[in-house]
Amino acid sequence: MSFVSDVREVARSRELLVNLVRRELRSKYKGTALGWAWSLINPLATTAIFTVVFSTVMRVEPPVGVDGLHSYPLFLLCGLLSWNFLTAAVQGGQSVLLDNGNLIKKTYFPRRLLVISHVAAAFVSYLVEMGVLVAVFLVFGVNVLPWTPLVLGLMVLLAVFALGLALLLSVVNVYFRDVAHFVALFMQIWFYATPIIYPISLVEGVQDGQSWAADLPLTTLYQLNPMVGFVESVRDMLYGGQLPPAGPVLYALAFTLVSLWVGNAVFARLQGRLAEEL
Amino acid sequence: MNGPAIVVEDVAKRFRVYHERNQSLKIALMRGKRANYDEFWALQDIDLQIPQGKTFGLVGHNGSGKSTLLKCLAKILVPDRGRITANGKISALLELGAGFHAELSGRDNVYLNGSILGLTKRDIDARFDDIVGFAGLEQFIDSPVKNYSSGMYVRLGFSVAISVDPDILMVDEVLAVGDEEFQRRCMEKFQEFRDDGRTIVVVSHALGTMRSMCDEVAWLDHGRLLAVGSPSDIVDEYSGSSRHDQVAAADGDTGARWGTGELQVTGVELVHGGGVGGAVRTGEPATFRLTWAAHEPVAKPVFAIDIDTPEGVSVTSTATRDAGPVPDVLEGEGHVDLVVPRLPLLPGTYVVRSWASDVGGLHVYDQRDKVLRFDVAPAPGREQGGLVTLDGAWQPPMRPHAPGR
Numbered sequence A: 001m002s003f004v005s006d007v008r009e010v011a012r013s014r015e016l017l018v019n020l021v022r023r024e025l026r027s028k029y030k031g032t033a034l035g036w037a038w039s040l041i042n043p044l045a046t047t048a049i050f051t052v053v054f055s056t057v058m059r060v061e062p063p064v065g066v067d068g069l070h071s072y073p074l075f076l077l078c079g080l081l082s083w084n085f086l087t088a089a090v091q092g093g094q095s096v097l098l099d100n101g102n103l104i105k106k107t108y109f110p111r112r113l114l115v116i117s118h119v120a121a122a123f124v125s126y127l128v129e130m131g132v133l134v135a136v137f138l139v140f141g142v143n144v145l146p147w148t149p150l151v152l153g154l155m156v157l158l159a160v161f162a163l164g165l166a167l168l169l170s171v172v173n174v175y176f177r178d179v180a181h182f183v184a185l186f187m188q189i190w191f192y193a194t195p196i197i198y199p200i201s202l203v204e205g206v207q208d209g210q211s212w213a214a215d216l217p218l219t220t221l222y223q224l225n226p227m228v229g230f231v232e233s234v235r236d237m238l239y240g241g242q243l244p245p246a247g248p249v250l251y252a253l254a255f256t257l258v259s260l261w262v263g264n265a266v267f268a269r270l271q272g273r274l275a276e277e278l
Numbered sequence B: 001m002n003g004p005a006i007v008v009e010d011v012a013k014r015f016r017v018y019h020e021r022n023q024s025l026k027i028a029l030m031r032g033k034r035a036n037y038d039e040f041w042a043l044q045d046i047d048l049q050i051p052q053g054k055t056f057g058l059v060g061h062n063g064s065g066k067s068t069l070l071k072c073l074a075k076i077l078v079p080d081r082g083r084i085t086a087n088g089k090i091s092a093l094l095e096l097g098a099g100f101h102a103e104l105s106g107r108d109n110v111y112l113n114g115s116i117l118g119l120t121k122r123d124i125d126a127r128f129d130d131i132v133g134f135a136g137l138e139q140f141i142d143s144p145v146k147n148y149s150s151g152m153y154v155r156l157g158f159s160v161a162i163s164v165d166p167d168i169l170m171v172d173e174v175l176a177v178g179d180e181e182f183q184r185r186c187m188e189k190f191q192e193f194r195d196d197g198r199t200i201v202v203v204s205h206a207l208g209t210m211r212s213m214c215d216e217v218a219w220l221d222h223g224r225l226l227a228v229g230s231p232s233d234i235v236d237e238y239s240g241s242s243r244h245d246q247v248a249a250a251d252g253d254t255g256a257r258w259g260t261g262e263l264q265v266t267g268v269e270l271v272h273g274g275g276v277g278g279a280v281r282t283g284e285p286a287t288f289r290l291t292w293a294a295h296e297p298v299a300k301p302v303f304a305i306d307i308d309t310p311e312g313v314s315v316t317s318t319a320t321r322d323a324g325p326v327p328d329v330l331e332g333e334g335h336v337d338l339v340v341p342r343l344p345l346l347p348g349t350y351v352v353r354s355w356a357s358d359v360g361g362l363h364v365y366d367q368r369d370k371v372l373r374f375d376v377a378p379a380p381g382r383e384q385g386g387l388v389t390l391d392g393a394w395q396p397p398m399r400p401h402a403p404g405r
């Protein structure tokens, strides 16, 4: 099967992959005074802003977590970090072929590596951020360490999901440059359609409430979003201290497989003419 | 050691030539198609066997498909028809230093570029000093490549590409760039490769070099293979047919001329003492006026003037990229002046070569050898011999001070 040979080709060039990831990481914060600190400052700043806006001003109540934990910033970070990774991987990944046009036009190497290395570099930042989050939970006296293997598993799954999307969008973007704008818009909608800044219980509340949307099968529609599974499951474990239900995880897994398969197939189909279309 | 290094069977490559490049999804959806384009066959019916251990040359006019064929061989382009089989590791030198990342240091770029070309970290560790030494960049290897001059860029790129130990090396016109010293070292390196029994595929406009260097030459014309055979036969036939390429020859000039032609160097004259031509004196103000014509807008062009002796000794080489303004875009006709306040050349005859290229120096629009020949007349009180005046002033003899004044 061609998918297997694609994987093999990538595996054969892992040395180059490592170098590309290193290049990506090095050039990311190169020339900035604070360097790597930015990868922590950014989520901290967003957390501060969202906490003021949504918790202090708009009074979104985070659910009560494990051992009576009740903290909006911790609740938020459990979802926000995964979301930030997805945006970095997909939104940055879609332009990675355009940015490396010269490399593609003048040298040969498996083109996928550019996309994979971009997602991998974003994943490294994600790992660091999640590591810091785990440390923060420990400082708050919540022992999340037993959950880390499962959380890591979900993170890897999310990375594969993002890789599929990035593979798809990166080649499509070479042919239609304005796809990037659609994606930016879509990501914004997707962000609010995912329980990151608010608990999922609020959505269930709408269906039971009085508003015009009460008649819609809102929770069912809501569950179609695969990011719900990723975000809620990580949060269940770290913030809630409990095993997440299997359903959304399996749903996210299915989505991940489809995303990777479709992304890879489209990439394989369109990559042959990259050197002349760029 | 037997069997061909590369077999090309019935290969064809088609490009799309866009009339109206449309990369907006909205317009595409409205029209129901993405773009308006013609198909254009850049290569057709190419059947070739490149023997192992031989140096194989490709000649042909600009646009005949030489680079396209090399890119197909290097897997950068995928042919629309036919098959290419290569036995052995390929390293293609299509553009020197391609793939360097401007923000990263020379060191990081060597590792990155090396791994693109298939080297492991250990390989590069072992060869690193050789790579940097060949490029002569020991002091600069830790500064970002964006601070490199084009010459440094080119040397480092070549040095990395050559260190890959390929079985098959492909070279596209890189013999034409860089200074003479660099070209000489490249040639030595190629000779080493040949002696090691590796296969070289080379594209070059330097027909003399092609004749002496290649074992076999193929002639491409409008995307088709016209002939394959011994270098002397093919090169003679080709250069006979390509007179019209050498515009300079038609102008009554003896110098070779080549380039892609978007921007042309229409002439170089020496303006001095209020007049044109004749002999200029050492130490007089002089202006080299380079006239150009661009039939289409050309972005960031670089002009250069090289002065040699008739024997071929390089006296100086100066380009606007290194020592002058580079305009964002040029179109139409005009001239650029190289103003020399005091001509430092000593009496004798000098020959000017001039060229126009892109800012990287790798894409040559027009190069004219021997575009101008001029004489320098003696002026009183100058050096006795040599090529240049130091414009120095001898001071009266001094004696050491007597100690303890």
Ligand SMILES: Nc1ncnc2c1ncn2[C@@H]1O[C@H](COP(=O)(O)OP(=O)(O)O)[C@@H](O)[C@H]1O
Residues within 6 Å of the ligand: A275, A276, A277, B015, B016, B017, B042, B060, B061, B062, B063, B064, B065, B066, B067, B068, B069
């Ligand atoms: N990416 C491309 N898209 C469309 N046409 C191209 C592309 N690359 C090359 N061509 C065309 O293909 C022809 C062959 O080009 P090339 O192989 O570069 O010629 P050569 O190297 O012999 O000068 C030229 O007419 C050129 O304009």
Ligand SMILES: [Mg+2]
Residues within 6 Å of the ligand: B066, B067, B068, B172
């Ligand atoms: Mg060419």
